[in-house]
Amino acid sequence: MTLTTKPSDSAAAPERSGQKSQLRALLPYLAALLLFGAGIMALYRLLEPVDIQAVAHQIMTTPWHVIGAAMVATLAGYGCLACYDWSALRHIGKRLPPPVALMGGFLAYAFGNTIGLTAVSGAAVRWRVYSGLGLDGYDIAAISTFTSVAFGIAATLVGLTALAVHPTALAGLLPFGPDMVRLMAVLAVLGILGPLIWASVSQRQMKIRRFTLNAPSPANMAAQLLISLGDISLSALTLYLLLPTGSAPDFLTFLAIFAAATMAGIISHVPGGVGVFETVMIAALPAAGGIDKIAAALLLFRLIYYLVPFAAALVLLALFEAWRVVSGRRWENRMGRLFSATEPAFRAVEPLAPLLLAVMVFGSGLWMSLSSLLPPMTEAADAAETFFPLAFIEGSALLTSALGALLIVLSLGLVRRSLGALWLTMLAMLTGAVISLVQNVEPEQATALIVGVLILMPFRRAFHRRSMLTHAALTPGWVVLLLAAILGVGFVMFFSHKSTPYAHELWWQFATDANAPRALRSGLLASLLVGAGSLFLLLRTPRFRACPPTADELAAARTIAMAQGDPAACFALTGDKTILLSDDRRAFVMFGVAGTSWLAYGAPIGEPESAEEVAYTFVDAARRDGVRPVFYQIGPEAVPLMLDLGMTLHKMGEEAVVDLRRFSLEGPSRKRLRTAHARAGRDGLTLELMYPPHDAGLMARLRSISDEWLSLKKSQEKGFSVGRFQRDWLDMWPLAVVRLDGAPVAFANLLQTDRQDCCGVDLMRHSLHAPAGTMEFLFTELLLQMKARGFARFSLGMAPLSGLSPQRSGRLWDRFGSLAYRHGGAFYNFEGLRAFKAKFDPDWVPHYLATPSGLPPLLPLADAARLISRGGERGAEREA
Missing domain, CATH: 3.40.630.30 (Gcn5-related N-acetyltransferase (GNAT))
Incomplete structure (x- = not known):
């Protein structure tokens, strides 16, 4: 079915307002892309004198004992990171089992540091972990705020203290002399520590809009200061150990540079601070040690400090999933006891598995695409070029590039839990491993791809969508990520072959040693496949025509609704709403169209997996048609799905449900x-x-x-x-x-x-x-x-706008709704309705309006009012 809806002239103003809101929502993504592009450009210029062969040689000749020491420093640093949550829980007066708190903290930072937006990603992991252990949203927000503030203050203090000792550390970046830098650093340190100590001793509170921050006790502050100092120092030590002797300043000077680069990467909101962190480090470190050595150390640092913990956490999560599959009773060893002690943390992270696996597959695809662009880095690879036929060399490079591009596109399907995307991903990764083994030049890539397939296998149950590969998966975040990947591929290609002057004839040069032409063809193929695949996914987005339900659709909806426990599902049978069925006809969404909104009444109804699928279909189809998807009057059981859909919840009121078992x-x-x-x-x-x-x-x-x-x-x-x-x-x-x-x-x-x-x-x-x-x-x-x-239960219906708590949430909508509830008696007796239903001693169940925007939902509610008021017109038509 196709849907054609045109907003009326009266809806033009709300539409323009919605466009402005969407533009504001896109600004952070555009800013992140611009910062990433600027970082790439700055890196290209800074690395202009560097030969990639020299970087590869430096990495391969790094002693194993140095790499081992860097890994030990990384492990100790992540131990300090995990202690952030333990300290935050002590501060808010909550006690959780130490293994759960520490494992939850490790998973939050291992995944959050690599994915980027650490405060957001870590908060998402913490929500999954701690909400299942009895902590509410305010407790989790307090933990996230505490850890973020603690890290920010610690990084600032470390950097300023190091600058006070060595004011020339950032001489190339600051327009001040050493004496002025030292004075400013000392004053800044005193300006931070003084108020902190005073607030801690006097136990002060600080209000920032709707949040109240309680100063930690002196003991807690001292413990957190030690944890934070350990975190910053150990992460800096990881990189410092990888720098060759003679190419780095003393550790305190280096610490100031590292802290400044870290803060720049966090502020940029680029995933992992890629490009931004490296630019600051290369610009600030003395060039006398050799930029090629600095670049090699930075690349090794990325692998050890970011990718190794991410891979370790992902392997642990896969082992936990496998442990669950075998019922957790056959592994009575140390690993089994570890999973038993930390099971709540792993169970809470499980819903994030599709996103985490998608990041892994995206990275694997990017690695394969980049490997096809690079010239031979070892003698074995050089010899292979002379041993294998030219057709094999050209074909394997193009095939590796194509498989990498395919993995990048398939990662979008993994986020949407597509079963087809999972099988295609495993096939592509195994094919890439076979090519690497046949070439016998990159055993590391083959090993990593096979391990990736083994990680994917235990999560088969998480991928249950059997319809399209994906529906409108290209959200702004993914678009920015794809563009950043293409920018990265271009950077590597031009940097690797900058000694070869560009000419149109390069495209048609075929020879065993023609690495630059081969890279041009592979890069073009990868970019075209990513672009074409993304466009294909966009064009496959379903479209629907909003029309009265057919007899067949009503019959299917009736079968599904009558199998539910909630009688509100029966409103699908009124005939005034469009019925959108899932592909397997086991779930549906009922919705109406008004103004610039598609309004679904209630959450999707039916089997959970099918309901999730049809929810994505509904949201994607609405966005494809240029209108806002809205879920009207959903209960608490649908909140996780709404969050997965990227919706914002606004409380509408409470439903009065009487427990008949205790009523008399x-x-x-x-x-x-x-x-x-x-x-x-x-x-x-x-x-x-x-x-x-x-x-x-x-x-x-x-x-x-x-x-x-x-x-x-x-x-x-x-x-x-x-x-x-x-x-x-x-x-x-x-x-x-x-x-x-x-x-x-x-x-x-x-x-x-x-x-x-x-x-x-x-x-x-x-x-x-x-x-x-x-x-x-x-x-x-x-x-x-x-x-x-x-x-067992009897629903007395909704009490609109009741139960709103503006004092706790501080949201504009809650304040407005609370005022309307208390003083809107001239229009609707909200308080009287709740008082009438309260006579029967019901349980009050919160209900929400889910919208794509965090703004007060005035436009969606106006569209809902318009849709509800049409009932009389349609009723008259049907009676006639």
Whole structure:
């Protein structure tokens, strides 16, 4: 199906506002890309005198004991990083098992440092770990804030202290003399330490907008200072050990340079600070030691400090997954005991596995693409060029480049849990390993690719989407990453072959030693395949036409809805919403179109895997059509899926759900409800449950009651989130009819599924002549009768805008909603509605509006109001 929706003129202003909002959201990505490009350009100029063969020789001749010492320093540094979380938990007064806290901290930093956006990535890992251990969002935010502030302060203090001792460390980058640099550094150190010590001793608090920061105790601050100093010093030591003797200044001077480069890389938000960190280091270190040696040390540092911990954490996660597959009972060794002690940390990180595996595959593809561009680096590779036929050499270079580009594109599918992308990825990696083994020149690449396949295998259950390879996977982040990869490939190609002057004839030169022409062809092929693959994925994004559901779609939706426990799924059968079914027809999204929004009512309904698939399809199709996807009135169980979709949650209110197992009219707390129920019975009110099909005479009487109620409320029939008074709709459900001396005076239709677990109400209307207390009697009697019929829960519906906590969240929407809740009685009696439902002692379940933007959801709510108000028009059309 295809969808064509054009926003009306009245929606032009909201559309422009939405475009501005999207532009603001893109600015961080554009800034990161520009900084990466600037870093690459600066690196190219700084490395202009460097020969890549010299860099390769320097790396290969680095003594093993130096590499071993650098790895030990890295391991100790990550131990300090893991202690950040232990210290933060002590500061907020939370106690967790040390193995869980330390493993959670290690995983957070091992993955976050490599992926980039460490504060965000680490916070995501911490959320997964600690939310499953009883910590709420504010605790986790406090941990992330504490660790980020501690690292920032420590890096600044280390750098400033080193500058105070050696003010010439950044002489090439600062426009001040040594004496001025020393004075400024000393004053800055005192300006930071003085307030910190004073705040710690006096236990001060500082408010930053909606957050309150409590100063750590002197003991905690001292412990954190030692941890932070160890972290910065050990990470600097890792690089310092790799620098050849004579090419580095003394350690304190180097520490100042390292701290400045680290902060520049973090501020840039480029993944891993690639390009930015190297540029500052090369510019600040003395060139007398040889830029080629510095470049080799920086490359080795990247491999040891970033990729080795990432790979180790990924291997541990894969081993844990394999341990789970064999039920964790056959590994009664040290590894098994490690997993048993740290299981909560690993279980919490598991949902991030597709993203982490995608990063691994992306890196593998980039490595394969780059290897096809580089000239032979060893004597064995040089000899292979003379031993193998020319066709094999040319073909293997092109095939390696193509496989690398394919892995880069397939990594997008892995993020979306595509099963087809998983199998294709494993096939491409095995093919690349075979090519490397046949060439017998890069055994490391073959080994790494085979290990990558072994890492992927235990996660087979995480990849369950059997439809398209991916749906609109090219989010801004991925687009920037692809462009950065292409920039990186171009940098390596031109840097490796800069001694060969460019000429058009290079493209057609074929010879065993024609490395530059071969690199040009391989680079072009890789770039074309990445671009074509990305364009193909964009064009495969599904499009839908919003139209009334067909009989077949309604039948499929009814089967799925009746198997659920939530009666709200039954609103799919009103016929006023488009039904979007998953490919396996085991889940669906019901949505309507209004203004510039596609509004899904509730979360996707059906089997979890299929529901996730159809949710992605809905979001991708809406974005393809240039409108915002919105999920209206979702419950807490759908929050993880909404976060995976990149949506922002805005609290709409709370649903009142009565636990019928504990509901009764007995006890002192029920005295008022018991008295009112008994008085209504004495006044002649009774309630009768009537099951479809319903008598035509009864329906005519209920129609008059409905018309009286609409007239009393000065309203008309609604739609989308409620049903309408229509014979075909009411004939699907039982009716609760309240009679006064035998005559109907009020009614409600009940929504219930085949599971007979929870029951809810839709329409609730009464006549002008119904006595006071009729609706209270209706609900009280309904609760008692549904409890007698074996139902466990009863939904009284939403209390809009209730339960908002602007004091804790500080969000503009919560403040606005709270004001409307307290003072909006002239328009809608929010407080009165909640007070009425509170009589029945319900559990209050939060419900949310999920939107793509963090701005107050005024436009989506306006579109929802427009969609709901159309119910009367459509109802009239259907009745006609």
